[in-house]
Amino acid sequence: MRLTQLLALAAVILGVTAAPQVIPSGLTLQRRADPDALIPLRFSLAQSNLDKLETFVLDVADPRSPNYGKHWSPAQVRETFRPSQGAIDTVNGWLTDHAGIHADKIKLSPNGDILHLDVTIAEAESLLQAEYNVYSDEDGNVRVGCHDGYILPEHVSKHVDLVWPTVHFGGPRSFSRRSTSIISSSRFGRESGAPRLPIDNIAAFAESGCDESVTLDCLRALYNFDFTPVSGDMNTVGVAEFGASVYKPSDLDLFFNSFRSDQVGHTPTLISVEGGDPTESGDVDEATLDIELMMGLLGSGQNLSLYQIGKTVAVTPDPMDELLAALDGSYCSLSPVGSEGITDCGNKPRTNVISISYHLHPDINDPAISPVVQRQCTEIGKLALTGITFIASSGDGGVAYSQFEECLQPDGSLVAFGNGSFVSQLPASCPYITAVGATSVVPGASTDQAEESTTIFPSGGGFSNNFPRPAWQNYAVQNYLDNFAPSYASSVFNRSGRAYPDVSANGWPIVIAQNGGFIQSGGTSASAPIFASLIAAVNDARLATGKSPVGFINPALYSGAFADAFNDVKVGSNPACGTQGFPAAPGWDPVSGLGTPNFEKLKNAFLALP
Numbered sequence: 001m002r003l004t005q006l007l008a009l010a011a012v013i014l015g016v017t018a019a020p021q022v023i024p025s026g027l028t029l030q031r032r033a034d035p036d037a038l039i040p041l042r043f044s045l046a047q048s049n050l051d052k053l054e055t056f057v058l059d060v061a062d063p064r065s066p067n068y069g070k071h072w073s074p075a076q077v078r079e080t081f082r083p084s085q086g087a088i089d090t091v092n093g094w095l096t097d098h099a100g101i102h103a104d105k106i107k108l109s110p111n112g113d114i115l116h117l118d119v120t121i122a123e124a125e126s127l128l129q130a131e132y133n134v135y136s137d138e139d140g141n142v143r144v145g146c147h148d149g150y151i152l153p154e155h156v157s158k159h160v161d162l163v164w165p166t167v168h169f170g171g172p173r174s175f176s177r178r179s180t181s182i183i184s185s186s187r188f189g190r191e192s193g194a195p196r197l198p199i200d201n202i203a204a205f206a207e208s209g210c211d212e213s214v215t216l217d218c219l220r221a222l223y224n225f226d227f228t229p230v231s232g233d234m235n236t237v238g239v240a241e242f243g244a245s246v247y248k249p250s251d252l253d254l255f256f257n258s259f260r261s262d263q264v265g266h267t268p269t270l271i272s273v274e275g276g277d278p279t280e281s282g283d284v285d286e287a288t289l290d291i292e293l294m295m296g297l298l299g300s301g302q303n304l305s306l307y308q309i310g311k312t313v314a315v316t317p318d319p320m321d322e323l324l325a326a327l328d329g330s331y332c333s334l335s336p337v338g339s340e341g342i343t344d345c346g347n348k349p350r351t352n353v354i355s356i357s358y359h360l361h362p363d364i365n366d367p368a369i370s371p372v373v374q375r376q377c378t379e380i381g382k383l384a385l386t387g388i389t390f391i392a393s394s395g396d397g398g399v400a401y402s403q404f405e406e407c408l409q410p411d412g413s414l415v416a417f418g419n420g421s422f423v424s425q426l427p428a429s430c431p432y433i434t435a436v437g438a439t440s441v442v443p444g445a446s447t448d449q450a451e452e453s454t455t456i457f458p459s460g461g462g463f464s465n466n467f468p469r470p471a472w473q474n475y476a477v478q479n480y481l482d483n484f485a486p487s488y489a490s491s492v493f494n495r496s497g498r499a500y501p502d503v504s505a506n507g508w509p510i511v512i513a514q515n516g517g518f519i520q521s522g523g524t525s526a527s528a529p530i531f532a533s534l535i536a537a538v539n540d541a542r543l544a545t546g547k548s549p550v551g552f553i554n555p556a557l558y559s560g561a562f563a564d565a566f567n568d569v570k571v572g573s574n575p576a577c578g579t580q581g582f583p584a585a586p587g588w589d590p591v592s593g594l595g596t597p598n599f600e601k602l603k604n605a606f607l608a609l610p
């Protein structure tokens, strides 16, 4: 029997294992790891009360709940979900008694949810019954892990969500320009399905219709968004940029000079996470689009915060963990080995709204991915409980993963621009996030008419394989499945999964200034920050009347009181994976969600809530 078969057999007897038997795309096996090398090993402990997370969140987010808007304090969240002392003792006891690790070496993270210790490879292999290897990634970084899986005894495994590094690979990873622009595997990156086209004469161009060039005025007209902040000193809104996504102040000024004069000379307020620095050289594409749109729509009466996530990623799987760690201390475990531990632990300010225009993981059922994304979505849900609205782009790849349109093969691998089953994307498909798809003005139409889903790239939408459909979207999604869904085989998409996008907003052809000139840009990359700006403006209105920020908005958006807060998008589709994807339809659909917002109606519906 091969080792993997033995492991699988042992798993049935002993408890948990995570044993994908292939090396993830993007990694190349180099050699067995040196038995004497030290690695930081982390055990993410199962949290308490997670089965009640959804109930707790709905209690503050369901518009029918008497506790609507009464968000929890960070301390209350921490205490409620902290792993039990029994869980800590069991894992600790196993490490010390069975494995002979000295108790002094084992440390508990500040949030009490991660046990970490530095061990040699030989110790790790014996503890986890695993074979550790050294791999290299596409950027030439060395990564350590055990792609063949690992085993924990059953009495331990029930208290552990995941162990790093294992099938969840460790080691420093850069987020280089190269990896964002030519990724060919299931890695994270910005959305870049929409082209970038130079504009020669901006003055003439800006005069054309909103079907040919989308300016801030077009967005205001489309979404009935006439906004002057009145609570700017109380309200907060942020945008997250990962790694080497940077902006140039000169580009912002070029844009503001033409379209938003009160913002000339202004830049976002930097919240640097893990040393993130937007003045370094990097890729200006995503951050420039996000910042110009949000500062342009909000105006100088409302500051925008920029969460700039550092380039070097620690042993955790991706930069989303660094953002979450900075907000609430999750994923933090200060490790003495090298500089691999996360250092920004719950020490960064939280904004009421956070916009994210990146894809981080394909939403597939895979032992290397599922525990990671489920833990992330849990952490997002816990932050939602404290009143934060997370808004994310639904992706530029239609029913496939990312703009590289990766579809799932029967053997579990992903193939770019091929056929296969549909693949949703994280973070958009996490139910505690509001996912935003992309629309365009119909050629020749005015801003009074309903938009269509984008045709220049397929707007992301579909059904999760990791998260079941939440009750708040049951009616809307079932209506689509019963009346409008194409008759794909049941293996093509997961009818019982969380469906997205939730809403949509314009994603092409948006005028911005970048690298010293004007361009047409877009993508769901643009749609997310546009929608996030409107939600920030809703918060401004609620704060002015002494109410709380809206926090997690999905249960409200799908409820009857919000039915006319959206312009229904009924035209378009999101083809990929060798199919026509899903067609848009009356009501909610997995291309445009509930539709595009009507700000006045959206604001009034939220003002009517407690």
Ligand SMILES: *[C@@H]1O[C@H](CO)[C@@H](O)[C@H](O)[C@H]1NC(C)=O
Pocket (backbone or CB within 6 Å): 232, 233, 234, 269, 300, 301, 302, 303
């Ligand atoms: C925006 O930030 C600047 C700099 O920190 C501050 O002086 C200003 O008061 C802020 N504006 C608002 C509306 O809070």
Ligand SMILES: *[C@@H]1O[C@H](CO)[C@@H](O)[C@H](O)[C@H]1NC(C)=O
Pocket (backbone or CB within 6 Å): 364, 365, 464, 465, 466, 467, 468, 469, 494, 496, 497, 498
């Ligand atoms: C479909 O979604 C459900 C609910 O999240 C999940 O349990 C199931 O494993 C998914 N099916 C596939 C094939 O991924």
Ligand SMILES: *[C@@H]1O[C@H](CO)[C@@H](O)[C@H](O)[C@H]1NC(C)=O
Pocket (backbone or CB within 6 Å): 418, 419, 577, 578
């Ligand atoms: C993908 O599917 C389409 C439509 O079913 C078919 O025409 C095409 O040949 C397939 N392509 C590949 C690479 O299998």
